[in-house]
Amino acid sequence: MSSPTSKVNKSAALIAAVVxxxxDSLKYFSNCTDWYKxxxxxxxxSLLQIGIIYQKKEVCDYLLSLPDFPLDHENNDHLTALGLAxxxxxxFCDHISYELIKRGASLPSVDTVSFRDGFTLLHHALEKSLVKVSKLLMELGYDVNALTxxxxxxxxxxxxxxxxxxxxxxxxxxLLYYGADxxxxxxxxxxxxxxAVKFSSFSxxxxxxxxxxxxxxxxxxxxEVLLTLANKRSPFFHETVQxxxxxxxNSPMTYYHPLFLIDVEYLDLLIKNCGDAIAQVFAEVKFTVYEMSSFYEPTFLRNLDFLLGSDLRHDTINFIVMFSHIFYSYFLVAVKHGESMIVENVYYLLSYGLRLNESHLEAFYKQYGYGELLKIALHMDIEKTDSKQYSNNxxxxxxxxxxxxxxxxLQDSSPYYPPQNLYELLPYFVHSKLHLLCQHEGIVNADVWLSRPTVPLLLELARNVFRSYFIETFNIRSAKQFYTLINVLPISPVHKKIITYETELY
Structure with missing residues (x-):
């Protein structure tokens, strides 16, 4: 009979071999009685459970090959080797679990391996992505439509x-092969x-x-699913949409953005089969500056043009007019586009009823200065706003x-007082109060003042007198009237630029 000490030593050696x-060390003890127990x-x-805990595949496979290894041995937590796996x-866990089940290990209660309410062993194996075990459980007849x-x-x-x-x-x-619904x-x-359309593979x-x-x-x-199929150019789109x-x-914003990303071929089918849905999206969509990324996509105008030529023309026009109020934010954010592209978009959208207001002028001026975009806006009807944002320039x-x-x-009682960005006026005006305010603010250095005239040039006086006379004579009340009439005057472009402050005098 072996001593207790020798048993302890043998146990320690076997456990060490498993870890x-x-x-080979395990095989060394194979001539000992019940060593694997x-x-x-x-x-x-057990040795097998220790091998599972440490994920030692070769040892576990060897132990499973023994004809009378106790597969259903429970540890102190009442877990079998299969329960642990x-x-x-x-x-590794998929392989060992599969081999244990194939060799006749008792299937554990699902409560011992899963903490999910109402799960079956099949649910659990699927959640763990245990492929071999899941397929084996299906073969064994587990209900593929059981609900938690x-x-x-x-x-x-x-x-x-x-x-x-x-x-x-x-x-x-x-799952589908075994009858999943x-x-x-x-x-x-x-x-x-x-x-699957939104989150899974094509297969x-x-x-x-x-x-x-x-x-x-x-x-x-x-x-949203139809739009996703269209955006992916899925071969199932045509059959699905019909x-x-x-x-x-979902929120209309969920559907709005993809409409301006998909190819025209798919947009055409959506209009024909789901026109009412698109019209409802256009009627209910509400924007913030953070939800306007579609405006910057190269496909935006292409799809917009197609919509305007479709049966949804009136819904699209109402949609265009509806987002006029956020044009200000759009142009402030659209810094990655050149002015020429923005001008093209403005012409296009204005032709379909886009409205401009005073805040848009601030956006155009801040982004591109006294350029082509601002000149276009000054020839349009500008809606009044309560905001005085444009007065900051x-x-x-x-x-x-x-x-x-x-x-x-420059009057103290002016709603613009104290004036902002006064340095912008220095190239156009000579005026004592303007100079004093600029000096007080330290806008320009002393050398600049020494080079400036102390009295206005006759050209400045002539410009001011002409503007006053012209505005009074033609009863001009808006920028649109002023710039439209200036354009038709039989005078040279040089004089027009002076009158409209396009040419600096100082």
Missing amino acids: QNDV IDNPEDGN LRGKGE SKQLSPLCCCLDACYIDEIEEELVAA PTIGTIYGCSTFEF VEESLFYYTFDQYTWVDIDF RTNVILG SLLVFLYDVNMTLEKY
Whole structure:
């Protein structure tokens, strides 16, 4: 009879061999009686359970090859080797769990391996992405349509849990083969096909499409899914859009942006089959500056032009007019585009009823100065706003308010006082109070003052007199009237630029 000390030494040596994945050392003890039935006295784990904990594949495979190894031995936590393996994830746990089940290990209660309410072992294996185990459980007859307490089917569980396309594709194919019902909705309120379109691979999308649609079936589909199919140029888009009851279940902003990204071919089919949905989106959409990225896409004007030529023309025009009030923010943000592109867009949108207001002038001036874009705006009807934002730029006040004079602008009682950015006026005016204010603010250095005249040039006086006479004679009340009439005067472009402050005098 062996002594207690020798038993302890043998146990320690066997456990060490398992931890070190040393199969040869285990074989060394093979002539000892029941050597493989030794367990760790501290936690009750068998050699196989220790191998599973440390993920030692060669040792575990060797122990499983022994004909009478106690597969259902329970440790101090009442967990078998299969229970331990099923708690893990990855290729090792999948392999060991599969081998244990194939060799007849008792399937544990799901409560011992999963903490999810109402899960079956199949739900659990799918959530852990245990491919071999999941397929084996399907072969053994586990219900592929069993629902958890949250109405989660195995198919939905698989779609929600798998993060590797190849694994998801294999498991979805197996579930459908064994009779999983794809019409059982997900916990997110969408069908399995809708979920796959947005989050899964093409292969999964394809499988669920053919299990969801047939020539006699009409399916409720959220408009976002159709837009996603169009954006991906999915080969299933054409069939789906023609056999769909469109649902608008999200915010209009969810649908607005993709409409201006998809190819015209897909937009055309959406207009023909889902025109009412698009019209509703246009009627209900509300913007903030952070939700306007579509305006900067190169496809924006292309799709807008197509919509204006379609049956949704009136809805599109109303949509254009509706977003006029945020044009200010749009141009402040659109810094990555050149002025020529913005000018083209402005011409296009103005032709369909886009409105401009005073705040837009500030945006144009801040972005591009006294350039082509601002000149276009000054020829348009400008809506009044309560905001005085444009008054932060001194020259812009004179460009927009054609009745403004320097004396009026510099009055203490002026709504613009104290004036902002006075240095902008120095190239156009010589005036004692203007000089004093600029000197007080330290806007320019002393050398500049020495080089400036102390009295206005005759050219400045002539310009001021002409503007006053011209405005009074023709009863001009707006910038649009002023610049339109100036353009038709039979005078040289040089004089026109002086009159409109385009030419600096100093």
